[in-house]
Amino acid sequence: xxxxxxxxxxxxxxxxxxxxxxxxxxxxxxxxxxxxxxxxxxxxxxxxxxxxxxxxxxxxxxxxxxxxxxxxxxxxxxxxxxxxxxxxxxxxxxxxxxxxxxxxxxxxxxxxxxxxxxxxxxxxxxxxxxxxxxxxxxxxxxxxxxxxxxxxxxxxxxxxxxxx
Amino acid sequence: xxxxxxxxxxxxxxxxxxxxxxxxxxxxxxxxxxxxxxxxxxxxxxxxxxxxxxxxxxxxxxxxxxxxxxxxxxxxxxxxxxxxxxxxxxxxxxxxxxxxxxxxxxxxxxxxxxxxxxxxxxxxxxxxxxxxxxxxxxxxxxxxxxxxxxxxxxxxxxxxxxxxxxxxxxxxxxxxxxxxxxxxxxxxxxxxxxxxxxxxxxxxxxxxxxxxxxxxxxxxxxxxxxxxxxxxxxxxxxxxxxxxxxxxxxxxxxxxxxxxxxxxxxxxxxxxxxxxxxxxxxxxxxxxxxxxxxxxxxxxxxxxxxxxxxxxxxxxxxxxxxxxxxxxxxxxxxxxxxxxxxxxxxxxxxxxxxxxxxxxxxxxxxxxxxxxxxxxxxxxxxxxxxxxxxxxxxxxxxxxxxxxxxxxxxxxxxxxxxxxxxxxxxxxxxxxxxxxxxxxxxxxxxxxxxxxxxxxxxxxxxxxxxxxxxxxxxxxxxxxxxxxxxxxxxxxxxxxxxxxxxxxxx
Numbered sequence: 001x002x003x004x005x006x007x008x009x010x011x012x013x014x015x016x017x018x019x020x021x022x023x024x025x026x027x028x029x030x031x032x033x034x035x036x037x038x039x040x041x042x043x044x045x046x047x048x049x050x051x052x053x054x055x056x057x058x059x060x061x062x063x064x065x066x067x068x069x070x071x072x073x074x075x076x077x078x079x080x081x082x083x084x085x086x087x088x089x090x091x092x093x094x095x096x097x098x099x100x101x102x103x104x105x106x107x108x109x110x111x112x113x114x115x116x117x118x119x120x121x122x123x124x125x126x127x128x129x130x131x132x133x134x135x136x137x138x139x140x141x142x143x144x145x146x147x148x149x150x151x152x153x154x155x156x157x158x159x160x161x162x163x164x
Numbered sequence: 165x166x167x168x169x170x171x172x173x174x175x176x177x178x179x180x181x182x183x184x185x186x187x188x189x190x191x192x193x194x195x196x197x198x199x200x201x202x203x204x205x206x207x208x209x210x211x212x213x214x215x216x217x218x219x220x221x222x223x224x225x226x227x228x229x230x231x232x233x234x235x236x237x238x239x240x241x242x243x244x245x246x247x248x249x250x251x252x253x254x255x256x257x258x259x260x261x262x263x264x265x266x267x268x269x270x271x272x273x274x275x276x277x278x279x280x281x282x283x284x285x286x287x288x289x290x291x292x293x294x295x296x297x298x299x300x301x302x303x304x305x306x307x308x309x310x311x312x313x314x315x316x317x318x319x320x321x322x323x324x325x326x327x328x329x330x331x332x333x334x335x336x337x338x339x340x341x342x343x344x345x346x347x348x349x350x351x352x353x354x355x356x357x358x359x360x361x362x363x364x365x366x367x368x369x370x371x372x373x374x375x376x377x378x379x380x381x382x383x384x385x386x387x388x389x390x391x392x393x394x395x396x397x398x399x400x401x402x403x404x405x406x407x408x409x410x411x412x413x414x415x416x417x418x419x420x421x422x423x424x425x426x427x428x429x430x431x432x433x434x435x436x437x438x439x440x441x442x443x444x445x446x447x448x449x450x451x452x453x454x455x456x457x458x459x460x461x462x463x464x465x466x467x468x469x470x471x472x473x474x475x476x477x478x479x480x481x482x483x484x485x486x487x488x489x490x491x492x493x494x495x496x497x498x499x500x501x502x503x504x505x506x507x508x509x510x511x512x513x514x515x516x517x518x519x520x521x522x523x524x525x526x527x528x529x530x531x532x533x534x535x536x537x538x539x540x541x542x543x544x545x546x547x548x549x550x551x552x553x554x555x556x557x558x559x560x561x562x563x564x565x566x567x568x569x570x571x572x573x574x575x576x577x578x579x580x581x582x583x584x585x586x587x588x589x590x591x592x593x594x595x596x597x598x599x600x601x602x603x604x605x606x607x608x609x610x611x612x613x614x615x616x617x618x619x620x621x622x623x624x625x626x627x628x629x630x631x632x633x634x635x636x637x638x639x640x641x642x643x644x645x646x647x648x649x650x651x652x653x654x655x656x657x658x659x660x661x662x663x664x665x666x667x668x669x670x
Contacts, residue, residue: 013593017333024340027355035352037618038611039343046336053329068656069649073326074594084386084592092382093585095557099564100581104574112561119557123388138558146569150216155574164574 005059014053021047095119104164107157108146113139169291172520176528181224184217185525188228189533190540195229196236197544201380201559202249203233207495208377209559211369211502212566219503219515223522226499230492231283231529234435234471235537236544238275242464243268243545251435251471254443258456258463265459272541273406274461275468276534278417281410282469283530285421286428286476287523293429293477294519297484298512306616307627309508311637313606313613316487317599318644319431324596328648331596338600341366342607349615361575368604370567370576371583372498375597376491377563378584383591385556403538409461410469416446420466424473429480431489431602438474439467472530476523483507483519486609487602494601502570508609 001008025043028036056066056074067074098118102111117135124131146152156162175181188210195206206229214222237248242259255275262271304312321331344355345365356362410417420442427438446466447456456463481487486507488494500507505515512519537544567580590597621627628634 013595017337020337021340024355031354032350032352035347035350035354038614039340039354041614042336042339042343046333046340049329049333049336053333056329068652070329071327072648072652072655073324074330088386092386092588095385095560096378096382096581096584099561100577103564103568103577108565108568112565115561116557119385120554123551123553134554134558138561142562142565145213146565150213150569152569152572155568155572162574 002059004063006057006063010057011054014050014057018047018050018054021050091122103155103157105157105159107160107162108154109139109143110157112142168516168520171517172522173524175220175517175521176224176524181221181521181525184221185224185228185528186532186536188225188525189232189529189536190228192229192232192529193236193239193533193537193540193544196233196248197240198236198550198555199240199246199248201555202237202492203230204376204491204495205380205559205563206233207492207499208373209563209566211372211495211499212568212570214499215502215570219505219518220521222499222503223518224525226496227522227525228529228533230475230496231472231526232533232536233492234468234475235276235279235533237471238279238464238468239272239537239541239544242271242275243541249435251439251467251474253436254439254467255464257443258458258460261457261459262461262464267402267459269403270406270409270461271464272538273403274409274464275406276403276538277407277410278420278465278468279472280531280534281417282421282424282472283476284527285418285469286425286473287527287530288476289425289429289473290476290479290523293480294484294512297480298509301484301509301512304509304633305631306613306620307631308633308637310610310613310617311628311634311641312485313487313610315637315641315644316431316481316485316606317602318641320489320599320602321596322644322647323431323437324598326648326652327594327596328645330594331599334590334595334597335599335603338603339607339610341600342604343611348608348612361573365608366604367570367573367576367579368498369502369570370579371604372495372601373563373567374580374583374585375587375601376495378560378580379587379591379597381556381560381563382584382588384552385560388551388553406461410465413462413465416462416465417469419445419449420469421473424470425477427470428474428477428489431481431487435471435474435490438470442466442470475530476526479522479526483511484509486511486606488605491598491601494598494605497605 003011021043025040025047028039028043052066052070056063056071099111099115102114106114113135116138117131120131120134121128147154158164176185191206191210192203195201196203207226210225210229214225217225233249234252237252238255238259239248241247241252241255242263245256245260247253247256259271259275262268317335318332321335322328324331342365345363346353353363423442423445424438427441443463443466446462447453450456450462478489478493481489482493482497486497488497497507500511505511505518564577564580567576568574570576587597590600617627628638
């Protein structure tokens with residue numbers, strides 16, 4: 001689907017920023033006047049900039065002229081923005097989500113072992129012995145660095161008595 | 165006048181400081197050599213680990229990293245045609261052809277000595293400019309500091325390679341995030357949604373770890389494969405001859421160092437501009453421009469001198485005004501804050517020993533990193549052969565544990581995770597990440613100075629338009645905002661010539 005000559009999906013980033021700024025302003029106006037002076041100023045400016053971003057994404061002369069003037073890099077595809085597969089995207093974001101969840105639930109040391117071993121197994125299924133050695137080595141390194149050298153009491157995880 | 169210099173030097177003359185300086189250099193060389201890691205990730209990873217160290221040791225460690233990263237980057241650029249960090253891309257243009265001709269040692273030697281000389285000139289400029297900037301910064305009041313912060317943001321957005329609007333938007337979003345928590349002026353709690361952790365605002369260190377180390381590791385994980393091709397059996401000989409090449413071409417090294425010094429002091433412009441500007445100017449003034457791109461040693465010396473000179477001068481806006489000029493400086497600023505130092509006028513007065521200690525550490529790192537790089541040249545080139553899918557989960561896990569270690573708060577890890585995904589998404593959607601960090605750093609100061617300015621003028625905005633320094637800063641902001649449209653217009657009117665576009669590495 002196209003809106004003003006541009007596929008609707010291309011408006012998405014600018015629209016998200018616009019909604020974020022609008023939501024921020026809505027929250028800001030619930031604050032006392034003295035507290036909201038700077039946030040409201042920043043909120044309105046960002047909303048204006050996001051509107052400009054949306055306009056620069058439209059097809060036609062206005063959009064192209066705006067894009068050329070304030071965001072010329074947007075006119076060409078950058079190599080880093082080549083499409084990634086859904087599988088790659090899911091594994092990249094999934095790794096972060098798994099790391100954070102595991103850290104909160106299981107704590108520092110089990111997370112180090114599980115995440116590193118799990119990630120290596122995804123990438124190199126056949127080399128499970130090497131993967132296990134790397135994961136064990138990294139866990140030992142983390143324990144030595146944080147528990148022995150820095151003398152920190154490692155977070156045990158919510159499952160083992162840790163608290164937020 | 166010399167007392168702070170001597171105190172700073174003496175503060176480094178302890179076994180612990182020297183050991184950590186060397187550790188920093190080693191880490192800087194490794195992270196500099198591996199494309200995708202770089203100095204920012206190294207500092208982000210180190211940041212929480214410095215928590216248990218005293219401030220001088222932490223600065224020695226950071227100085228070691230910052231001084232050694234360019235040398236690590238030049239080794240992979242010369243041997244593998246893969247720049248360790250973006251500024252080293254200019255070194256590939258002549259460094260790799262030299263390596264193909266069997267003169268890799270010559271190029272590495274020249275890079276090492278150019279790095280050292282460039283670094284020395286950069287730190288000398290820092291030593292000269294800091295006392296002057298101290299005088300300048302003490303004449304600033306809240307309105308000037310408010311406009312200076314805005315100028316810093318505009319400069320960083322403008323320098324975001326043709327993405328000014330998106331840079332400004334990222335800056336705006338960063339400022340909004342910086343308003344979370346206690347309002348310093350009225351004491352009201354804002355935008356926390358009942359989460360007690362957010363009362364102190366978005367914690368800077370976990371955010372930095374997520375935005376840089378986390379996001380970069382997601383990219384590295386997705387990229388997969390080996391980070392670079394092998395160095396094969398490239399011969400590394402004639403290193404000592406290379407060391408002297410720099411001094412034979414002293415105008416080139418001097419020009420590169422001066423370019424790096426000037427460019428480094430401008431927030432947001434960064435090492436890529438410094439190195440390519442230095443390279444292009446060297447080609448233009450050369451009597452034999454045709455030889456560049458085919459293995460001219462000056463094509464290695466010019467960018468390398470500029471890259472290291474930039475590091476010293478980039479500390480000027482960071483230390484004197486609290487405005488980090490780039491991602492690496494933003495993370496470094498996080499280290500300063502973590503150790504109780506507040507960059508800006510107060511730091512120039514209260515932390516002189518630490519500042520000069522850092523300058524000495526940086527100077528030592530610039531000189532010694534070359535020697536260390538030459539010593540470990542072969543293992544460093546091998547590091548880049550580690551598969552990214554093995555490296556990414558290890559670095560990411562350690563970085564996130566480091567985020568927790570800052571104040572042993574598990575919420576820090578969640579913040580790092582959120583910012584890692586945000587950083588990756590911004591990178592994919594072509595929004596620069598640096599302005600968001602600069603805003604997070606500057607946000608509290610912006611609000612405080614804005615309130616104080618209005619209090620000084622009984623609520624009148626006229627205060628920003630009636631003081632001389634404010635007028636100069638406003639003129640700079642306006643210039644910064646018109647720079648991208650003007651550049652775009654000029655670019656359309658005149659054809660741009662790029663030196664050896666076909667040889668530029670991806």
